Amino acid sequence: MTKLNCLAAFVLFSAGISIARADQTAASAPNPLTDQPMFKLGGFGTLGLSHSSESLGDYIVDSTSPKGAGISSDWSATNASRFAAHVNANFTPKVTALLQVDSEYHADGTYRPEVEWLSVKYAFTPNFYMRAGRIALPTFMDSESWDVGYSYTWITPPVDLYHQLSIPSSDGIDAMYRAEIGDAVNTVKAIYGKNTLDRPSSVTTSREMWGIFDTLEYGETTYHAGYQQRMSSTEYLLTGVTGAWIQNSDITVGANYDPGNWFVMSEWIQRRSNYVSSAMYVSAGYRINKFTPYLTHSQNSSGSFLQSSPPPTATDLQLANRAQSTDSLGVRWDFMRNFDFKMQYDRVTLSDNSNGYLINVPANVTLYGTTFHVISAVVDFVF
Amino acid sequence: MIINLKFTLLFALLSLAVSAQAEVVVVVSSKSSVTSLTTEQTAKIFLGKVVTFPNEHAAFPIDQPEGSAIRDEFYSKVAHKNSSQLTAYWAKIIFTGEGRPPQLIAGDVAVRKAIASNPSAIGYIDKSAVNRSVRVVLKP
Numbered sequence: 001m002t003k004l005n006c007l008a009a010f011v012l013f014s015a016g017i018s019i020a021r022a023d024q025t026a027a028s029a030p031n032p033l034t035d036q037p038m039f040k041l042g043g044f045g046t047l048g049l050s051h052s053s054e055s056l057g058d059y060i061v062d063s064t065s066p067k068g069a070g071i072s073s074d075w076s077a078t079n080a081s082r083f084a085a086h087v088n089a090n091f092t093p094k095v096t097a098l099l100q101v102d103s104e105y106h107a108d109g110t111y112r113p114e115v116e117w118l119s120v121k122y123a124f125t126p127n128f129y130m131r132a133g134r135i136a137l138p139t140f141m142d143s144e145s146w147d148v149g150y151s152y153t154w155i156t157p158p159v160d161l162y163h164q165l166s167i168p169s170s171d172g173i174d175a176m177y178r179a180e181i182g183d184a185v186n187t188v189k190a191i192y193g194k195n196t197l198d199r200p201s202s203v204t205t206s207r208e209m210w211g212i213f214d215t216l217e218y219g220e221t222t223y224h225a226g227y228q229q230r231m232s233s234t235e236y237l238l239t240g241v242t243g244a245w246i247q248n249s250d251i252t253v254g255a256n257y258d259p260g261n262w263f264v265m266s267e268w269i270q271r272r273s274n275y276v277s278s279a280m281y282v283s284a285g286y287r288i289n290k291f292t293p294y295l296t297h298s299q300n301s302s303g304s305f306l307q308s309s310p311p312p313t314a315t316d317l318q319l320a321n322r323a324q325s326t327d328s329l330g331v332r333w334d335f336m337r338n339f340d341f342k343m344q345y346d347r348v349t350l351s352d353n354s355n356g357y358l359i360n361v362p363a364n365v366t367l368y369g370t371t372f373h374v375i376s377a378v379v380d381f382v383f
Numbered sequence: 384m385i386i387n388l389k390f391t392l393l394f395a396l397l398s399l400a401v402s403a404q405a406e407v408v409v410v411v412s413s414k415s416s417v418t419s420l421t422t423e424q425t426a427k428i429f430l431g432k433v434v435t436f437p438n439e440h441a442a443f444p445i446d447q448p449e450g451s452a453i454r455d456e457f458y459s460k461v462a463h464k465n466s467s468q469l470t471a472y473w474a475k476i477i478f479t480g481e482g483r484p485p486q487l488i489a490g491d492v493a494v495r496k497a498i499a500s501n502p503s504a505i506g507y508i509d510k511s512a513v514n515r516s517v518r519v520v521l522k523p
Contacts, residue, residue, distance in 0.1 A: 036486060042477060086478055098480035119480065126434040136479060144479040151475040183423060185432045217432060219423065220463075260463025290467070334467035337450065382474045 040088040046149040048080030048378030056365050057358030059348070059374050061156045063163055064107045066200035069374065071360050078105040080155060080378045082147060084116065096121045098133075102147060107198040116147070117169070127178040135174050138189055138213045139165055140267055141224045141254045149380035153263070153292050153332050155344040158281035160298035160326055163357055164269050166248075167195045167230065170209055184218040191228075200359070201237050206230040206248075224254040224267075232273070236315065244310075248273045262286045274312065275303030275320045285332075292332040299325035302351060324356030325349050339381045346374040406510040407456045409521035410495065414502045416440060420520045426462040428505060430472065431482045436505075444485035445494055445506035453491070457507040460523040 052059040052069040060068040061079045069076035082104035089097045102116035119133030136144040143165050145151045156162070172193020179186050191213075195206045211228030229249035235242040254267035268280040278301050285294030303320030305312050312320070330344030349371045350356040361367060409425055411417050417436050420428075427433045428442045436442045447454040449466065458464050464472065473484045488494045491512035498504040499516035513519060 036483070040477075040483065044474065044478060084478075088477065088480060088483065090483075096480070100478065117480065121480065131480075142475075145475040148474050148478050151471050151478070180433060185427065260468075287465075287468075337466070338470060340467070382470065 036090060038090055040090075041086070042088070042383060043083070043085040044148050044150055044380070044382045045083040046080045046378050046380045047077070048155070048376060049075055049077050050079050050374060050376035051075050052372060052374045054348075054358065054367065054370065054372035056367060057355060057361035059372075060357065060359055061159050061163070062105075063166070063357075064197070064199050065105055065359075066107055066109050067105075067360065070358070071362075079376065080149065081105065084147060094123045096123070104147070107200045128176065130173060130175045132173045134169055134171050135191065135193070136169050137165075137167060137191065137211065137228070138215075138224075139167075139211075139226060139228065139250065139252055140269075141222070141256060141265070143168065148382070149342075149378060150338075150340055150382045153285050153294050153330075153342075154283070154296065154328070155330060155342050155376050155378050158267075158283065158296050158298035158326070158328070159346075159357070160300045160324060161267055161269060161279045161281045164250075164271060164279050164300065166204070166271075167197060167206055167209065170195055172209070184216055187215045187217075189213045189215075195230075202234050203237065204232055204234045206232040220257055220259045222256045222258075224252070224256075226250070226252045243315075246273050260287075271303075272306075274309035274316060275305045277301050277303035277320065290334045292334075294328075294330055294332070296328040296330075297326070298328075299323075302354065321351070321354040322356055323351035323354055338383060339379060341377070341379050343377045344375070346376075348372055348374060405452075407453055407460065407507050407523065408510045408513060408519045409457075409461075409505065409507050409523065410498055410513065410517040411505050411520050412498050412500070412502045413516055413518050415518065416502075417505075417520055418518070422461050422521065422523055425505075425521050425523070429458075429485060430462060431476065431484070441503045442505055443501065443503040445497060445504055446485040446487050447494065447507070448487050448489050451489070453507065453509060457523070461521075 050069045051074060054070050056071055058068040058070040058072050065078060068079055082102060084100055084102040086100045097120045098117055100117040101113050103111045103113040105111060115134065117134055117136060119131045119135050121129050121131045123129040138144050140162065142152050142157045146157060146162065170191055170193030174189055174191040176187060176189050192210045194209055197204045209230035211226060213226035216223045229247060231245045232248050233243050233245045249272045251270045256265035257263065262285060264284040266282045270276065270278045281296055281298030283294060283296035285292050300323055302323040326346050326348050328344055328346045330342060333341045335341050350367055350369060352369045355361045355367045358367060409420065416438060424437055429444045434442060455466055458469050476482045488497050491508035494506045494508050495512055495517055498506050
């Protein structure tokens with residue numbers, strides 16, 4: 001797959017260069033005001049460490065991580081650390097492309113670089129485009145830039161909600177239409193595609209995946225809402241069992257108010273497969289010069305099985321029963337241009353009948369109802 | 384002695400007043416049909432949320448370089464964002480392929496010259512650099 005992606009990128013960029021060359025010969029005298037460089041290189045990264053007081057399970061922030069802080073190691077760098085390089089190519093004003101290669105901790109326990117995004121965009125007008133390729137799903141307000149720590153205040157977006165981001169990207173097409181409505185700007189995105197997601201002990205295949213997402217920006221407030229659905233099947237690598245194809249659908253709603261010196265935001269999701277569950281967070285922060293202290297509360301519910309579904313298997317029950325809640329206190333410090341330093345304390349409480357999102361908990365151990373503490377520090381940068 | 388001190392104070396106050404006179408203004412070409420803009424309209428153009436002026440004509444924003452005092456003043460007054468908030472804002476847009484920040488031109492005079500010759504362009508310069516080739520559309 002990676003080889004295929006690299007090949008695709010090469011073909012794409014060579015094609016782009018020849019289109020652009022043809023364009024240049026046709027173009028008139030250069031205009032210093034409108035001629036932007038064709039390729040724009042950039043990147044971002046995060047270096048982080050975290051420690052958990054719970055030594056019988058691993059605390060992870062991303063469901064694809066095989067290990068974290070806890071039972072595997074006292075201190076772990078895997079939860080946040082990553083590096084990504086990004087190329088944005090403007091072949092013509094209407095034809096642009098995006099390639100992002102990301103090295104982060106994968107399900108297989110390596111930092112092997114992977115094509116995160118690769119897409120070609122055709123802009124019919126500046127407010128209407130279509131793209132084809134590997135495209136981020138705008139499930140939550142920060143899910144497209146989840147990897148870019150510098151772009152948000154927290155160390156990671158609230159875990160209990162963002163852990164629900166079961167499918168980060170789609171291989172397929174999308175379209176965006178933006179319109180001004182009075183003083184507001186409204187952006188609608190529609191997406192169609194498929195996805196294969198590797199987790200440490202399972203592989204989930206999704207097809208017939210589609211979604212529609214709306215973002216309304218009015219003054220200092222941003223609203224976001226979305227609906228998506230897909231047919232998914234999971235293969236469990238330990239047992240070799242492949243689950244049935246199940247229709248999944250997610251409804252998401254969020255709002256953010258940011259007048260400059262402070263912010264408050266909240267998001268909510270309801271997931272429906274053979275069970276229904278929900279998750280939410282509320283977060284607020286206050287900016288004092290280069291420091292932004294913030295507080296967050298997040299929680300998820302255990303799933304309730306639908307009567308119409310077949311009787312749940314043991315794995316289904318385990319997946320549906322992972323309720324936990326988190327209270328976080330942190331600070332972001334913009335200590336120099338293009339760099340930030342963040343520290344965060346999380347108090348995590350597991351539900352009375354589950355180990356929450358802890359992984360690698362030994363089979364004979366139950367941590368039901370436990371409260372534990374996590375401290376983390378990261379440096380984020382962009383270039 | 385006391386009189387001397389008073390003069391020193393007065394002088395200090397005057398110099399403060401002079402330095403405080405540095406004031407950012409938003410300008411378009413004098414050939415542009417745009418006569419005035421609100422803070423919100425200007426913010427939307429510079430943050431890439433709209434690509435036209437309220438009269439539907441194409442808008443082409445010009446930024447001054449990162450770290451320049453005029454840029455920081457402009458964004459804190461118009462978009463209520465400091466330089467880190469602005470970098471974070473654009474990081475999200477650039478790395479999702481949704482857009483690019485405005486083109487950079489350094490210096491009030493260079494910005495004014497670029498704007499004067501392009502009826503679509505819009506930029507911000509110090510009030511003292513304004514001449515008849517450009518029109519002030521907002522004093523934030």
